[in-house]
Amino acid sequence: MSFSSSGNLNGHRRQHDGLWGSAGQNGYTRSNIGAKLDGYFDNRELPMYKDKPYNYASSRRKPLYQKWRFTFAMLLLLAPVLYWIGVFSPTKPMAKVNEQSKKNGSWLNKPSSAKVDWDERREKVREAFILSWDGYEKYAWGFDQYHPLSKKGHQMTPNGMGWIIVDALDTLMIMNLTSRLTHAREWMSTSLTYDQDQEVNTFETTIRMLGGLLSAHYLSTTFPDMAPLADDDQGAPGEDLYLEKATDLADRLLGAFESNSGVPFASVNLKTLKGIPSHADNGASSTAEATSLQLEFKYLAMLTGEKDYWTKAEKVMQIVDDNAMEDGLLPIFIYAHDGTFRGANIRLGSRGDSYYEYLIKQYLQTSAEEPVYLELWNQALAGIRKHLITYSKKSHFTILAERPNGLGSNLQPKMDHLVCFMPGTIALAATGGKTVAEAKKAGQWGEKEQADLDLAIELTKTCWGMYKTTATGLAPEITFFEIDEPPKSEVDGPFRSAELVPGASAEWKDDYVIKGQDAHNLQRPETVETLFYMWRITGDEMYREWGWEMFRSFVNYTRVEGDAGFTSLASVLDVPPSTRDNMESFWLAETLKYFYLLFSPTDVLPLDTIILNTEAHIFPRSKLIRGMKTGWERKPRKKEGKAARERGLHKEREEESKRSREEGATEKKAEETKGVEGKEKKNTLP
Numbered sequence: 205m206s207f208s209s210s211g212n213l214n215g216h217r218r219q220h221d222g223l224w225g226s227a228g229q230n231g232y233t234r235s236n237i238g239a240k241l242d243g244y245f246d247n248r249e250l251p252m253y254k255d256k257p258y259n260y261a262s263s264r265r266k267p268l269y270q271k272w273r274f275t276f277a278m279l280l281l282l283a284p285v286l287y288w289i290g291v292f293s294p295t296k297p298m299a300k301v302n303e304q305s306k307k308n309g310s311w312l313n314k315p316s317s318a319k320v321d322w323d324e325r326r327e328k329v330r331e332a333f334i335l336s337w338d339g340y341e342k343y344a345w346g347f348d349q350y351h352p353l354s355k356k357g358h359q360m361t362p363n364g365m366g367w368i369i370v371d372a373l374d375t376l377m378i379m380n381l382t383s384r385l386t387h388a389r390e391w392m393s394t395s396l397t398y399d400q401d402q403e404v405n406t407f408e409t410t411i412r413m414l415g416g417l418l419s420a421h422y423l424s425t426t427f428p429d430m431a432p433l434a435d436d437d438q439g440a441p442g443e444d445l446y447l448e449k450a451t452d453l454a455d456r457l458l459g460a461f462e463s464n465s466g467v468p469f470a471s472v473n474l475k476t477l478k479g480i481p482s483h484a485d486n487g488a489s490s491t492a493e494a495t496s497l498q499l500e501f502k503y504l505a506m507l508t509g510e511k512d513y514w515t516k517a518e519k520v521m522q523i524v525d526d527n528a529m530e531d532g533l534l535p536i537f538i539y540a541h542d543g544t545f546r547g548a549n550i551r552l553g554s555r556g557d558s559y560y561e562y563l564i565k566q567y568l569q570t571s572a573e574e575p576v577y578l579e580l581w582n583q584a585l586a587g588i589r590k591h592l593i594t595y596s597k598k599s600h601f602t603i604l605a606e607r608p609n610g611l612g613s614n615l616q617p618k619m620d621h622l623v624c625f626m627p628g629t630i631a632l633a634a635t636g637g638k639t640v641a642e643a644k645k646a647g648q649w650g651e652k653e654q655a656d657l658d659l660a661i662e663l664t665k666t667c668w669g670m671y672k673t674t675a676t677g678l679a680p681e682i683t684f685f686e687i688d689e690p691p692k693s694e695v696d697g698p699f700r701s702a703e704l705v706p707g708a709s710a711e712w713k714d715d716y717v718i719k720g721q722d723a724h725n726l727q728r729p730e731t732v733e734t735l736f737y738m739w740r741i742t743g744d745e746m747y748r749e750w751g752w753e754m755f756r757s758f759v760n761y762t763r764v765e766g767d768a769g770f771t772s773l774a775s776v777l778d779v780p781p782s783t784r785d786n787m788e789s790f791w792l793a794e795t796l797k798y799f800y801l802l803f804s805p806t807d808v809l810p811l812d813t814i815i816l817n818t819e820a821h822i823f824p825r826s827k828l829i830r831g832m833k834t835g836w837e838r839k840p841r842k843k844e845g846k847a848a849r850e851r852g853l854h855k856e857r858e859e860e861s862k863r864s865r866e867e868g869a870t871e872k873k874a875e876e877t878k879g880v881e882g883k884e885k886k887n888t889l890p
Contacts, residue, residue, distance in 0.1 A: 492558045
């Protein structure tokens, strides 16, 4: 594995250390970072959405532009000009806002002949991360949630989980932010404990906390030049800090797998180690959540040699596959008590997404030594193309739609932003992480790979359109599309999608439908994640340019006033947008990390040597070691009448599961009645 530390990170370290000497423990002063960002954004009039604090005091001596005589004179001079350009004429407010937004982003619009300095752009991402981290450090240090507008933090557990700190560890390393990493490790050493009587979500805790710790362990041991610290060197007291914390947390999370079927419960109590069914969805676990724990537990198993981590994680995959669902597409809920699915809703958005992601990534994680996961991936992708791919009505954008009532039901032309991970994952699967040129040279390229890459290209364009169609240049949480009735499918094609030409009234925008309740933006990473994969795999700089434009929009419309950082938005449809007063942990762990890697040279964490989990935490690829191996095989499938039999079997299992729950409730009630009667009898004894 090659890592160009001298050209990519050591320069940052020298700059970092130089400023650290005069700026205190945080390396950069907050005023330094604010000034750097402000100075870089020419004509900066970025909308800031935090009111000035009540104790805000103006300068005693008014500057020239605040003196009334000067202001009056300037208005007299400007009035004819303003009248001539139509300022006093009736117009649409949004058009004015859009024009102003263009001015705010003018620092991006360099002449086409100018050579782009990607190192400079990468540094701007680093500075945005520093602004976000330092705001959190100043106003909410140690808290699990950060509200940058109100400048407050909140805990998710009695003593906190390190939700933001642990999730961002590997980003700190990649960006070479040594002093900030030191502070994070100090907090972890003295304040972080998982011995808390608290119920936590199994999936989120695994991908963010366990994944973050394992990624930090991997980077610190494999790339010592990334944010180098003496405390984690071999033989030093903090050498195993990340791995020790990861093992302690994993041992507590294993309680979630103690169900009758082996499918993990939705939650687990960290103190009692008891798995807890979901408090909604009739107790069912999310399919994506149950099947997106495998990369983390399997990597930990290979690090420690503890097979229990491996066997419990891979058992879930066997139980899921034994349901023999049609064309490899799974409903989004599964019962932990018997391993059967609840309902028939099929989608690659929330509760379905990362099951498909982890199929191909499990195959790559063990260096193609577990072919069952490639088989599952290929089956699922073929099913997606057959049942879920459709096209928008006028502009023929490729849509990865939903089947809310099963494969035999109507198609719903809806895409969560979460679905935008899929184009990048398809491209990753097509080459295994190599570039297209490398795959072709190795003789690993054919019609299927080209068709898959073409699909990835079109889906990426659709996701980018979600950004280009809004006033802020940021995507909503959910997008609907105008489609034909009946919907077009791949067999009706091929279709040529329209170009995303600029303009508020561009015809292609008519195919995008954004509802008010879906217009929020949570700083999600999925589209920039896909841009990163598409750039690395195709080498097309267009994806980097799209990413730069997206980053500009985040800076323009989500940065809050002062030094508090960035926030989520309540709506992307208006300028200035309304806000949500929350910075998601994945803003630091994923979104800014993917921007940084998108603008980095390709020898920084080469894709054919690593995998990234669904929270962008970095694990190595390796051969099967320490006795780990695939411990299951797929059951044979009969081709004739398979779909009908599977639907019938699914229905039977649903009914059986319902009867089982009803019987369990009856038995529990009987036991409670018996217990009360026994207690009453005991109280009447002399």
